[in-house]
Amino acid sequence: MLASKLIQSLKFKQVLPADYKDFVVSMVTQDTREVVENSIFIAIEGSQIDGHMLVSEAVQKGAALIVAQKKLSLLGVPVVYVENTNRAMAILSSRFYSSPSEAMRMIGVTGTNGKTTVTHIIEEIFREHGEKTGLIGTMYRRIGDKIYPTKNTTPDIITLQRTLSKMVEQGVSSVAMEVSSIALVQGRVWGVDFDIAVFTNLTRDHLDYHKTMANYAHAKSLLFSQLGNEYRHQGNSKVAVLNIDDPMGRRLEEDTAAHVLTYGIKNSAMIKASNVVIHSQGTDFDLEVFGQKQHLKVRMVGLFNVYNILAAYAAAYAAGLDSEKIIAALTNFKGVKGRLQLISSPSGVSAIVDYSHTPDGLLNALETINDFAKGKVFCIIGCGGDRDHGKRPKMAQIALQYSDYPIFTSDNPRSEDPQAIIDDMLQGIPQQSAVKVLLDRRAAIQYAIAKAQPKDIVLIAGKGHEDYQIIKGRKNHFDDVEEAEKALKRRGAF
Ligand SMILES: CC(=O)N[C@H]1[C@@H](OP(=O)(O)OP(=O)(O)OC[C@H]2O[C@@H](n3ccc(=O)[nH]c3=O)[C@H](O)[C@@H]2O)O[C@H](CO)[C@@H](O)[C@@H]1O[C@H](C)C(=O)N[C@@H](C)C(=O)N[C@H](CCC(=O)O)C(=O)O
C-alpha cells in the first residue's frame, strides 16, 4: 500500500513536507527494534521511553515516514503530525492489515478472573464445530494448533492487528480473545470489530494501575460501550454476554447498545445453572437455556468454573451454534493448564496448582477445595512484585482463614525485595497467626508436601501455567507442577 493512501485514513493531520516522495509501505511499527526499509514509525509516549526520542534511530534503520504528536527537528523524512499517535496507530494498522477483525467472528472476554479459562472453553466449542480458531490471551496466541509467545494478555495495537491478519490468511473463522482492563484504557483494541463481548466478574486487581475501583470498572465497561453502537444492515447483530449475578454485569446492561444475553446462578438469567454439585474430579449441574433444562456433567471443578462454562455457552449460543455440539465440547473439556490442576499421587497426598493471584481468585480456589477436601488443606501463596500492593494483606487473610496450613512464599518478586512483599502480606493478619514463611518457593513446596498426610491437599497458588520466576529482575525457569511432582516423588508418594 502507498504511504499517501494509508495516511489518507487520518482525518486531522499536518504532513511536513506536504510534497514528500511517495513509497510502498513495508511495515507499520511503534518499535525501533522492528523497523525495516520503508517502514512507517509511529512515536508513542510510553511509561518508560518516549518514542519521539527514538525517531533518528528509526530513520537510520530505514523508516521512511514518521507519525508524531510532538514537534521533531529535521529528519530528512516526512513527518505526519497528529493529536494522538496511539489513535493514529490504531487507524493506520487496521487499514494496513485490511481490518482483519471484520473478516472473522470476534469474541472478546473481559473481567477480573476467568478470561483465560472462558476463552479456552470457547475455542474448544468452535473446534468441536469443525472451525479453525484463533486464541489471544495470557498464555499465548494460538492459530489453529500453532502457538506463538506473547508479552501481554492483550497485545499492543500493531501486534494485535498483525496477528489477526495472519489468522485471516490462515483461514481462521472465529477468535476468542482476552481483553484486559489495561488494554481497554490504553486503546489496544481500538479498531477491533467485536461481535460478542463477554463479562465474567469484577473484583479487586490492578489498582496499582487504575488507582480506584471506579476507574477499573470504567475500564471494563469500555468493551461494552464500544460494542454495536451503529445499527448497520438489518439492525444490530452484536451481543453482550453478561454475568447477572455480578453487580457490574447489571450495570453493563445500561452501557451497551448491543443485544444482551444474561447468565447466572443466583438470579433469574436467560442461561442459568442450578443444582450444582462439586466433587474432586468434576462438577454436575442443571443447565437451563431460556427455561429448557438439561443435566450436565463436566470435568472442570468448582462453582466459579460453572460461571465460566455458562459464559462460554452463552457466547457460543449468541453465535448461533448448535446446542448439542456445544454441550459435547463442554463435557469433553479438561480444563486449562495451571487452573485448579490436580496432581494426585498413590500415597493419597495431592497437590493443586492454580493461577489464583487475586483475593477473589484465591477465595474461590480455597472454597472449592474445602468443598471436596477430606483431609487438611495447605495453601502456598505469595504476591507478585511491582503489582497492586493493596491485594497482599487481603490474600494473606484469605489464606489464613480458609486453609489449615498457610505458607507464605515468593511469587514473582520482580524488582522488589521478597521479604518486603511478605511483610505487606503479614500486615493483613494478627501477629501471632500460625503462618509459616519460606521465601524460597521450591522449599515451600517441598516443606508442605513432606508435611502433608494422606488425603491432605496442597494448594500451590498464584503462578499456574507460568514456567518462570522473576527474582531481582532475573527470569529463572520455575514450574509449580514440576516442583510438586518432584516433591511428591521425594516424599515417596509416586
Ligand atoms: C504499563 C504498561 O501497560 N506497559 C505497556 C506499554 O509499555 P510502556 O508504555 O512502558 O512502553 P515503553 O517501554 O515506555 O516504550 C514506549 C515506546 O517506545 C518503543 N520502543 C521502546 C524501546 C526500544 O528500544 N524501541 C522502541 O521503539 C516501544 O515500542 C513503545 O512504542 O506498552 C507496551 C507495548 O504496547 C506493553 O508491552 C507494556 O506492557 C508491559 C510489559 C506490562 O507489564 N503491562 C502490564 C501492566 C499489562 O498490560 N497487563 C495487562 C493485564 C494482564 C492481565 O490481567 O491478564 C495485559 O494485557 O497484559
Ligand SMILES: Nc1ncnc2c1ncn2[C@@H]1O[C@H](COP(=O)(O)OP(=O)(O)OP(=O)(O)O)[C@@H](O)[C@H]1O
Ligand atoms: N469465574 C471466575 N470467578 C472467580 N475466580 C475465577 C474464575 N475463573 C477462574 N478463577 C480463578 O482465577 C484464576 C485465574 O483464572 P484465569 O486465568 O481464567 O483468569 P484471567 O482473568 O485470565 O486472569 P489474568 O487476568 O491473570 O489473565 C484461576 O486459577 C482461578 O483460581
Ligand SMILES: N[C@H](CCC[C@H](N)C(=O)O)C(=O)O
Ligand atoms: N496478569 C497478572 C498476572 C499475575 C501473576 C502473578 N504470578 C504475578 O506475577 O503477579 C499481572 O501481570 O498482574
Ligand SMILES: [Mg+2]
Ligand atoms: Mg488471563
